[in-house]
Amino acid sequence: MMLVLCLQKVHSNLFSPAGKSQFQSLYLKMISNFFQANTYLIDEKVNFFKFANAYKIYNENGEQLGQVEQKLSAGAKILRLLLNKAMLPFKFDIVNANGAVEASITRGWTFWMTKINILDHSGQLVGKIRQKFAFLKATFIIETADGQEIARIVGDWKAWNFSITDTTGTEIGSISKKWNGVMKEVFTTADKYIVDLIPAYNNSASQKMAVLTAAITIDMVLKERK
Secondary structure, eight states: OHHHHHHHHHHHHHTSHHHHHHHHHHHHHHHOOGGGOSEEEEEEOOOSSOSSOEEEEEOTTSOEEEEEEOOOOHHHHHHHHHSOTTSSOEEEEEEETTSOEEEEEEEOOOSSOOOEEEEETTSOEEEEEEEEEETTEEEEEEEETTSOEEEEEEEETTTTEEEEEOTTSOEEEEEESOOOTHHHHHOOSTTEEEEEEOTTOOOOHHHHHHHHHHHHTHHHHHHTTO
């Protein structure tokens, strides 16, 4: 009888809202440390035919962590020749150095700025991105899976200077094409960018993953509009 009561209590605690959040955070930490860093360098790979985009991801020491991949079927490539790609569905996978998927962003067919879904390694929805565009200004609103805002990326997409803020308006990070240290010597051209979160940003693992995924793939999303 005591064993049954103990099991019921464990089950109740684990599947409560707080328990689910703690379990998800612990699980994400167990499977990977990819999103535990705060600085990521993104380098677009040269693709002559430009049917699909691919970007390498480095840490602040110049070590490759993985890359962002877009895999297109033959049919999708043909559609890109016939239709405006701003209307077409897309999917980008963030993969680690071992080739395993860490997160993905996806969008369905659209005639306007529909939401972009953020998926974890198992395909589970963990967040969404809403887009707003004004003259030379871009705003990406990052939400949880249930639509609660957790952060915004706002900036001038021509000058490539973006600020990442939380719901209070406090800056928690930035995206730019300026950096110092060892990467200044590794990256010398202007088509690379750096994603930098402040170390004090300590939201849940799933929220940090959503913010970083949105930030890392921002160039891909902007190019899909053209």
